[in-house]
Amino acid sequence: MYAAFAANAFQTRLAYRNQAWSSFFGQLIQVFARIAIWMAVYAGVASVDGITLADMITYAILATAVMGVWDHALLMRDLDVAIKTGDVAVFLLKPLHYPLYLFAAHCGNLAFNTLAVVLPVTLIIGVTYGIQPPASAMHGASFLGFWALSFAIYFLLAMTCGLLAFWLMTAHSLEWFLTGIMALFSGSILPLWFFPPALAAVAQYLPFAWVAYYPTAVYLGKLEPAETGLILAIGLGWAAVLAAGVGLLWSRARHRIVVQGG
Amino acid sequence: MLAALRVLPFLVQLHMRATMEYRGAMILGWIAMAFSYASVYTAIALIVLRFENIGGWVWSEMALLLSFHLLGYSLGAAFSFVQFRQLEDIVRLGTFDTLMVKPISPWAYLAFSGFNIGYAGHITLALPLMTWALTQADVGWNPTLVLYLVGALVSSALITAAIITSIGASALVWVRSRHLYSIYFGFWELARYPLNIFPGIIQAIMVTVMPLAFMSYVPAAVLLDKEVPLLGPAAAPLALAAGPIATILAMLYWRWCIRNYQGAGG
Numbered sequence: 001m002y003a004a005f006a007a008n009a010f011q012t013r014l015a016y017r018n019q020a021w022s023s024f025f026g027q028l029i030q031v032f033a034r035i036a037i038w039m040a041v042y043a044g045v046a047s048v049d050g051i052t053l054a055d056m057i058t059y060a061i062l063a064t065a066v067m068g069v070w071d072h073a074l075l076m077r078d079l080d081v082a083i084k085t086g087d088v089a090v091f092l093l094k095p096l097h098y099p100l101y102l103f104a105a106h107c108g109n110l111a112f113n114t115l116a117v118v119l120p121v122t123l124i125i126g127v128t129y130g131i132q133p134p135a136s137a138m139h140g141a142s143f144l145g146f147w148a149l150s151f152a153i154y155f156l157l158a159m160t161c162g163l164l165a166f167w168l169m170t171a172h173s174l175e176w177f178l179t180g181i182m183a184l185f186s187g188s189i190l191p192l193w194f195f196p197p198a199l200a201a202v203a204q205y206l207p208f209a210w211v212a213y214y215p216t217a218v219y220l221g222k223l224e225p226a227e228t229g230l231i232l233a234i235g236l237g238w239a240a241v242l243a244a245g246v247g248l249l250w251s252r253a254r255h256r257i258v259v260q261g262g
Numbered sequence: 263m264l265a266a267l268r269v270l271p272f273l274v275q276l277h278m279r280a281t282m283e284y285r286g287a288m289i290l291g292w293i294a295m296a297f298s299y300a301s302v303y304t305a306i307a308l309i310v311l312r313f314e315n316i317g318g319w320v321w322s323e324m325a326l327l328l329s330f331h332l333l334g335y336s337l338g339a340a341f342s343f344v345q346f347r348q349l350e351d352i353v354r355l356g357t358f359d360t361l362m363v364k365p366i367s368p369w370a371y372l373a374f375s376g377f378n379i380g381y382a383g384h385i386t387l388a389l390p391l392m393t394w395a396l397t398q399a400d401v402g403w404n405p406t407l408v409l410y411l412v413g414a415l416v417s418s419a420l421i422t423a424a425i426i427t428s429i430g431a432s433a434l435v436w437v438r439s440r441h442l443y444s445i446y447f448g449f450w451e452l453a454r455y456p457l458n459i460f461p462g463i464i465q466a467i468m469v470t471v472m473p474l475a476f477m478s479y480v481p482a483a484v485l486l487d488k489e490v491p492l493l494g495p496a497a498a499p500l501a502l503a504a505g506p507i508a509t510i511l512a513m514l515y516w517r518w519c520i521r522n523y524q525g526a527g528g
Contacts, residue, residue: 022441029448032464033455040459041313048313170287173294180298189305194312 001096002104009108013116020116027068027121034060034189035129049193055220058132059191061125062143062219063212065118066150067188070110072158073175075102079162080171089257099159099250110151135221142228146215149235154182154211156242163246166253187213193222207238266366273375281379292383299387303328306454317459322398323486329392331454331478334418336384342423345376346430350440353433354526362520369427369516401485410498414481417505421477424505424512431512434519437526446472453478458491465491469500476504 013020038056046052079102082088091098122131134140161178165171183189185208192200192213203209214231217223223231281288306328310321319327349372352358361368401407429446433439449467453474457465468475469492480501483490490497 016441018438019441019444022444026444026448029445030451033452033460036459036461036464037309037316037455040317040456041309041315168287168290170284170290173287173290176291176294176298180294180301183298184301184305189302190308195308 002100005101005104006108006111009105010112011108013109013112020112023113024117024120027064027117028124030068031061031064031121031125034064035125051191051193054130054132056191057129058220059216061122061129061131062216063188063191065122066147066215067182067186067212068121069113069118069147070106070151070154071113072154072161072178072182074109075106075155075158076162076165076171076175076178078102079165080175083165083169083171086257092254092257098254099163099246102159103155106155132220134219138225139218139221142232143215143219145232146210146218146235149232149239150211150215152239153207153235153242156239156246157207157211159246160242160249163249163253166249166256181208182211185209186211187216191217193217205234207235207242210235210238266370269366270370270374273371274377277375277377278379288380291380292386294383295380296383296387299332299384303391317456318488319456322395323482323488325391326395326399326485327456327478327482328454329388329395330415330418330482332384333388333392334415334477335422335450336381336388337415337419338422338424339426340378340381341373342426342430344378344380345372346426347440347443349430350433350438353437353523356525358434358523359525362523368520373423373427396485399486402487407485410502411481411485413502414484417502418477418481420505421473421508424508425472425474428512428515431516431519434523449474455479456483462492469493473504473508476501480504 035057038053038060042048042053042056079088082091088098091101125131134143158178161174162171164174168174185203185206187203187209188211192203192209195203210231214223214235218228218231303325306316306324307321310316310319310324314320316324349358352361358368361371364371425446426443429439429442431439432442449472452460452464452468457468457475457479460468465475469480480490480493480497484498484501493500
C-alpha cells in the first residue's frame with residue numbers, strides 16, 4: 001500500500017513538467033554559484049588543510065545534490081495545509097499510519113527529484129568542471145548508504161518540526177528555522193573541516209551533519225574506515241531517536257485534533 | 263486616480279490589522295526568517311574569514327553586499343512576492359475576474375492589499391548589518407554618496423518588485439507561473455556574491471535579462487569604489503536607472519498580459 005503512495009507521488013510530480021524544468025534550472029545555478037565561490041577563494045592556492053579545489057568542486061556538486069534531492073518545505077507545507085484545513089483528520093479514518101504515509105509519498109518525491117533534477121545537474125556540472133570518482137569502490141558504496149540515511153534523517157527532522165505545528169498552529173516559522181539550521185550545520189555550504197574548531201566540535205555530533213557533510217566526506221575518502229563505521233552507527237542512532245520522537249509527537253498530536261464544522 | 267490613491271493606505275492598514283490578529287505567529291515568523299538569513303550569512307562569513315576574501319571582497323564588504331541584497335529584496339518583495347506568487351491560484355480559481363471590475367488597478371489592489379509586514383525580520387537583520395558594514399568598510403562619505411545609497415536601495419527594491427510582478431503576470435496568459443520563481447531565486451542567490459567571481463556569460467545575464475547585479479553588487483561596488491566588470495564608470499548611474507527601467511518594462515508586460523488574459527477556462 002505504501003509503495004503505491006510513493007508511486008502516486010512520483011506520477012503527480014511527473015504531471016508538472018514545467019516545475020521540474022524550473023527546479024532543475026534553479027539547482028543548476030545554485031551548484032554553479034557554489035563552485036564559483038570555491039574557484040574564487042582557491043585562486044592561486046593548491047590546497048588548504050589538505051583539501052584541493054577539485055575536492056571542493058566535487059563537494060559542492062554532491063552536497064547540493066544530496067540536499068537538493070528533497071526539500072523539507074514540501075513536507076512542511078503539506079502538513080501546514082493539512083493541519084489548518086483539518087484534512088489531517090481524514091487520515092485518521094484510514095487504515096494507515098499518517099507519518100508513514102508521508103514518508104512513502106516523499107520517497108516518491110525523492111525518486112522524482114533524483115531522476116529529473118539531481119542526476120542531470122550532476123552530469124552537466126560533472127562534465128563541465130569534472131567530478132572526482134569515489135575514493136574507492138567501498139567509499140562509493142558507503143556513500144549510497146549514507147545518502148539513504150541522509151534522506152531518512154532529513155525527513156525525520158522536517159517531520160519533527162512539522163508535527164510541532166499541532167501546538168504552534170503554524171509550520172511556516174519552523175520551516176524557516178529548519179532552513180537556517182540546515183544551511184549552516186548540514187555542511188551544505190561550508191564543510192565542517194573549514195569550521196572553527198570549537199564550532200566543528202559541536203556540529204560534528206548534531207544530526208544535521210549526516211544530511212550533507214558526512215555522505216560527501218565519505219565519498220571523498222576524508223574519513224578513516226573505522227571512523228566511517230562509527231559515524232554510520234551514530235547516524236543510525238540519531239535516525240532511531242528522531243523516529244521515536246516523531247512516533248511520540250504523532251501519538252500526542254492526534255489527540256489534539258479538533259474538527260470544527262464539516 | 264486620486265480616489266484610488268486614497269484607498270491604498272486603507273488596503274495596507276486592513277491587511278496589517280488582519281495579520282496582527284495572529285501576533286505570536288507573526289513575531290515567530292520574523293525571528294525565524296532573520297535566523298535563517300543569519301545562518302546563511304554566518305556560513306558565508308566563515309568562508310570569507312577562512313580564506314580572507316571572496317573575489318577580492320573582505321568580510322565587511324561582503325556584509326555590505328549581503329545587507330544591500332536583503333534590504334533591497336525585502337522592500338521590493340513586501341509589495342510583490344506573496345501577492346504575485348499566488349496570482350496563478352487567483353487566475354485558476356477565476357477570482358481574478360472580480361479584481362478586474364474593481365475601480366482600482368488590479369496590480370495596485372494586489373500589491374497593497376497584500377502588503378507583507380512579514381519582511382520586518384529581514385529588515386531588522388539587514389539594517390544593523392548594513393550600518394556595521396558601512397562603518398567598517400572604506401567608504402568616502404559625502405552628501406551625494408548618501409543620496410546615492412538611498413536612491414540605489416529604492417532602485418534595488420523596484421528591480422525586485424518588477425521581476426516578481428513580471429513572473430506573476432505570466433500566469434494571466436499561461437495560467438501557471440509559480441515554478442518560474444525557482445529560476446529567479448537561482449539568480450537571486452548569485453546576486454549575493456561579487457559578480458567578478460562568475461564567468462563572463464553569467465555576468466552579462468546578471469546585468470541584462472536578469473538584472474539582479476543591480477540590486478546589490480553594482481551599488482555596493484560603487485559605494486566601495488570598486489571596479490565593476492562590463493559596466494566600468496557607467497555602473498553608478500546604471501544602478502540608479504535599472505530600477506525605474508525594470509519598472510517600466512514590467513508595467514508594459516503587465517498591461518500586455520492583462521490585454522491577453524482570457525481566464526483559466528472552465
